[in-house]
Amino acid sequence: MKIDAILNVQRPQEVPAIAQAAEALGFDGLWVPQTTHDPFLLLALAAQATRRIELGTAIALAFTRSPTEIAYTAWDLAALSEGRFILGLGTQVKAHIERRFGMPWEAPAPRLREVIEAIRAVWRCWQEGTRLNYRGRFYKLTLMSPFFNPGPIPHPRIPIYIAGTNRHLCRLAGELADGFHVHPYHSVRYLRERILPAIEEGLTRTGRRREEIALTSSIFVITGRDEEEMVRRREEVRAQIAFYASTPSYRPVLEVHGWGEVGEQLSRLAARQRWGEMPALISDEMLESFAVIAPPEALAEQVQARYQGLLDRVAYYLPFVPGQDDAFWRQTVEAFHR
Numbered sequence: 001m002k003i004d005a006i007l008n009v010q011r012p013q014e015v016p017a018i019a020q021a022a023e024a025l026g027f028d029g030l031w032v033p034q035t036t037h038d039p040f041l042l043l044a045l046a047a048q049a050t051r052r053i054e055l056g057t058a059i060a061l062a063f064t065r066s067p068t069e070i071a072y073t074a075w076d077l078a079a080l081s082e083g084r085f086i087l088g089l090g091t092q093v094k095a096h097i098e099r100r101f102g103m104p105w106e107a108p109a110p111r112l113r114e115v116i117e118a119i120r121a122v123w124r125c126w127q128e129g130t131r132l133n134y135r136g137r138f139y140k141l142t143l144m145s146p147f148f149n150p151g152p153i154p155h156p157r158i159p160i161y162i163a164g165t166n167r168h169l170c171r172l173a174g175e176l177a178d179g180f181h182v183h184p185y186h187s188v189r190y191l192r193e194r195i196l197p198a199i200e201e202g203l204t205r206t207g208r209r210r211e212e213i214a215l216t217s218s219i220f221v222i223t224g225r226d227e228e229e230m231v232r233r234r235e236e237v238r239a240q241i242a243f244y245a246s247t248p249s250y251r252p253v254l255e256v257h258g259w260g261e262v263g264e265q266l267s268r269l270a271a272r273q274r275w276g277e278m279p280a281l282i283s284d285e286m287l288e289s290f291a292v293i294a295p296p297e298a299l300a301e302q303v304q305a306r307y308q309g310l311l312d313r314v315a316y317y318l319p320f321v322p323g324q325d326d327a328f329w330r331q332t333v334e335a336f337h338r
Helices: 012-025 039-049 067-080 094-100 108-128 167-176 188-206 227-245 248-255 260-271 284-290 296-307 326-336
Strands: 002-006 029-032 054-057 085-090 160-164 179-182 214-222 291-293 313-316
Touching: 002 214, 002 326, 012 029, 012 039, 012 326, 029 039, 029 313, 039 054, 039 067, 067 085, 067 108, 085 108, 085 179, 108 160, 108 167, 160 167, 167 179, 167 188, 179 188, 188 248, 214 227, 214 296, 227 248, 227 260, 227 284, 227 291, 248 260, 284 291, 291 296, 296 313, 296 326
Parallel strands: 002 029, 002 313, 029 054, 054 085, 085 160, 160 179, 179 214, 214 291, 214 313
Antiparallel strands: none
């Protein structure tokens, strides 16, 4: 099982030093989410500052960009990183695509399928010299003149990971993707009963094996050097879970445990922007289902025990800040690499 770090920064200028520190500590990969910055720009900075560590988006939004635009950016990052780049794509939810980005939302799973197929068609055109001729329901790509063709690169096999929580996207990952980002808001039971069976269904449909797709997730962990820190972290995670659980499309995660009514209550509170009342609905039983709780010296072992055979790589849902808790991160990386 690989151990990765999550890159969250306030300013892009911070990226090179953080990426170098993550590589020096021995992390296997560095993932960048699309939250307050463009993840591709941050990864370009990270690629120039490192030599070994894998670099990926977790995730970049697929429906706010054209497949050809994504193909160009990924091609350049693969070349810049000398083959260390992983393209992670996600759909986001309807409200954000339509109201935050002003882009259309329709049939997310079928459309994401076409995004993947179209990107790979563009890459084949550049690497193998084939004619670009992709025709789908959502995208039609038929023009790539030499002036706009960047040509082949030494590392053209760019892995594509996708993210999701529902059966359709899990099945799509099994059919087409090289990896799948399991949402941080999950439980082992949800992984076993919903996510893995749907991925296996997709693998079976295309004759692939489980070894051909990597499952990764940023997981909730609750740890601390003393009881006060443990309590503080527990309440932070409780609030984060309440926020995710209020999203209607994520409700199946609660329903598999018989907690669907809590999800409905959280959604009503979120609609009224009564954020402060939401964490109280997340019980300690729920917290233990969605987070690994352990002291720092035992955390890595418990994470590996919980996810062995389920995930291929993990990252902690904690900020990695060089100079803060370096001993903890070093201990974590060493435990995963034993």
